Every structure is written in C-alpha cells, then in structure tokens.
Amino acid sequence: MTIYNIVLYKFKSEATPEQREYVKELIKELPSRISALQSVITGEKVLNLLDHGYDMGAIFLFESKEKLDEFRPHQAHTDYRALSSSYLEDKLVFDMETA
Helix, strand or coil, X not given: CEEEEEEEEXXXXXXXXXXXXXXXXXXXXXXXXXXXXXXXXXXXXXXXCCCCCCCEEEEEEECCHHHHHHHCXXXXXXXXXXXXXXXXXXXXXXXXXXX
C-alpha cells in the first residue's frame, strides 16, 4: 500500500516570488530530515478553471499509513508548517491510499 499526501497551497497576494520559492525549498528539504517520508514533488499550477485559486502543489509519498502518522508530529514537519504559514492564505490536504 502507498499513501499519497497531496497538499495544495494558496499564497497570500503579498507573498513575493522569493517567499514562494522559500516555501518550495522547505518542502524539498523534508525527505532528508524525516525518514518516514519516501519522497516529495512540488510544482506550480498549470492554468485550470477549476484550480480554486491554489498556486502550488506538493505530493508527499509514504509506504504506509503508519509512516504518514510518524511524519505528522515530526519536529521538521511542524517547523516547516510554522515557517511557511505566514506566506499562505490557505492550504488543502488530501490523503489517498493506493494498492
């Protein structure tokens, strides 16, 4: 079983390109800091009329729900959330399991 933790990010209108890149770099660093996280990919949106204003997405990959449960309270994860929150207007999280 594989768990995909999909996160969509909506930046505040005043967030600069440098601040947006900073959030992306924080995300990219997480696999090297949290062993429960297998990998992560990030990307900017491609124009879609149904994007609801979200600007960027990330897909976090875990080998099991237990690994996802290890990830959530990890200090590196809580640090990333705290450091990125001042630039974000909204965030949408969706977890999906595949066989």
